[in-house]
Amino acid sequence: MRFVLMSSVAASVLLAGCNAEEDKTNRPPPKDPAAVVAATVETVAMKNAGDAADDPAIWIDAADPSRSVIIGTNKKAGLGVYGLDGAELSFRADGRMNNVDIRQNVVLGGRSFDVVVASNRTAKTLDVYKFDGATRTLAPLLQAATAFPDPYGICLYHSAKTGVLYAFMNDSNGTLGQWMISSTDGVKVKADFLRSFMVGEKDSQAEGCAADDRQGLLFVAEEDVGLYAYDAEDLSKARVVIDTVAGGHFTADAEGVAVVYEGEAGGYIMASSQGSNSYNVYDRTAPFAFRGAFVIKDGTASNGAPIDGVEDTDGIDVTSAPLGPAFPGGVFIAQDGANFEGPEKKRALQNFKLVPWPVIREALKLPAPMAEAAPPAAPQ
Ligand code: CA
Ligand code: CA
Numbered sequence: 262m263r264f265v266l267m268s269s270v271a272a273s274v275l276l277a278g279c280n281a282e283e284d285k286t287n288r289p290p291p292k293d294p295a296a297v298v299a300a301t302v303e304t305v306a307m308k309n310a311g312d313a314a315d316d317p318a319i320w321i322d323a324a325d326p327s328r329s330v331i332i333g334t335n336k337k338a339g340l341g342v343y344g345l346d347g348a349e350l351s352f353r354a355d356g357r358m359n360n361v362d363i364r365q366n367v368v369l370g371g372r373s374f375d376v377v378v379a380s381n382r383t384a385k386t387l388d389v390y391k392f393d394g395a396t397r398t399l400a401p402l403l404q405a406a407t408a409f410p411d412p413y414g415i416c417l418y419h420s421a422k423t424g425v426l427y428a429f430m431n432d433s434n435g436t437l438g439q440w441m442i443s444s445t446d447g448v449k450v451k452a453d454f455l456r457s458f459m460v461g462e463k464d465s466q467a468e469g470c471a472a473d474d475r476q477g478l479l480f481v482a483e484e485d486v487g488l489y490a491y492d493a494e495d496l497s498k499a500r501v502v503i504d505t506v507a508g509g510h511f512t513a514d515a516e517g518v519a520v521v522y523e524g525e526a527g528g529y530i531m532a533s534s535q536g537s538n539s540y541n542v543y544d545r546t547a548p549f550a551f552r553g554a555f556v557i558k559d560g561t562a563s564n565g566a567p568i569d570g571v572e573d574t575d576g577i578d579v580t581s582a583p584l585g586p587a588f589p590g591g592v593f594i595a596q597d598g599a600n601f602e603g604p605e606k607k608r609a610l611q612n613f614k615l616v617p618w619p620v621i622r623e624a625l626k627l628p629a630p631m632a633e634a635a636p637p638a639a640p641q
């Protein structure tokens with residue numbers, strides 16, 4: 262009798278464990294009819310168990326776009342660099358890096374840098390790196406101490422108006438801070454804290470963010486509430502509510518945010534609707550019209566292997582830039598909170614999935630992309 266009781270307790274504990282894992286793959290459907298796409302590449306799995314992968318950023322090799330990489334956070338260990346085939350090229354075990362962002366060709370102190378920033382929850386710092394394109398590795402430039410007890414989301418804004426580089430980092434208590442990243446000699450880089458404010462109520466978490474350098478806008482997702490557009494040049498100006506959880510198109514959490522440019526006026530804001538395992542797409546320009554939702558389901562990788570769908574996404578990134586034969590029209594990257602491997606769908610550790618951007622465009626029936634503006638004609 263006692264043995265039977267213990268077995269049933271053990272069984273229910275086991276079942277609860279399984280259910281907790283299944284929850285991510287068995288979420289309520291998106292609130293809107295969702296287009297269906299599939300990934301063609303996935304990165305190698307994290308080396309840490311549990312919720313480890315979080316946020317990606319794309320580095321583009323202008324000379325050889327097929328050498329472009331994904332820099333991805335492992336929020337239990339550090340920062341990984343992955344090729345477009347998903348292989349890990351390098352890894353820095355610098356701490357519990359939560360989010361990451363990049364801007365290329367930024368002039369600091371007269372020298373050009375590909376700047377990478379990451380929010381370090383171990384050291385409670387804002388970490389700045391230079392991406393070395395020749396070796397495709399990250400070289401540390403600065404670890405800036407912050408007053409934030411728990412650095413969380415992070416994104417860069419490279420002002421088209423002034424050329425100044427800013428980092429926005431938030432704390433998991435709902436505070437959003439702004440730093441200016443600069444250098445006087447092109448060698449030593451510094452990050453000056455400028456200001457901070459609350460995005461919402463205290464402890465209402467705001468994590469995902471992304472800036473539109475061309476329009477001077479900062480997009481911030483408040484997880485339980487929705488997505489905002491701030492004036493990145495003047496944060497004191499009234500923000501615009503792009504979408505909401507209550508009555509809107511998000512199922513909480515509203516998580517990762519990314520911007521894709523298609524010409525001066527074209528392009529989209531993309532955001533993870535984590536609670537429905539889907540992604541929302543909005544016009545990049547005001548009034549930020551909702552253009553639809555999509556999900557990433559099981560498919561076949563470009564190497565012929567089965568590739569699982571994507572669930573419980575935290576961070577995303579996207580570009581429309583051609584990235585060589587594998588992604589000639591650009592790529593969308595999503596963290597996969599529930600990775601499975603092989604035809605038996607064996608549970609594996611988390612990773613990132615890569616979906617060709619034109620596949621998403623076509624699935625959502627988005628209008629033909631606007632061309633990037635041609636450079637002004639040479640005087641006759
Ligand atoms: Ca997660
Ligand atoms: Ca990112």
Ligand code: CA
Nearest residue numbers: 468484514516
């Ligand atoms: Ca989050």
Ligand code: CA
Nearest residue numbers: 570571599600
């Ligand atoms: Ca998956």
Ligand code: CA
Nearest residue numbers: 569600601602
């Ligand atoms: Ca997989």
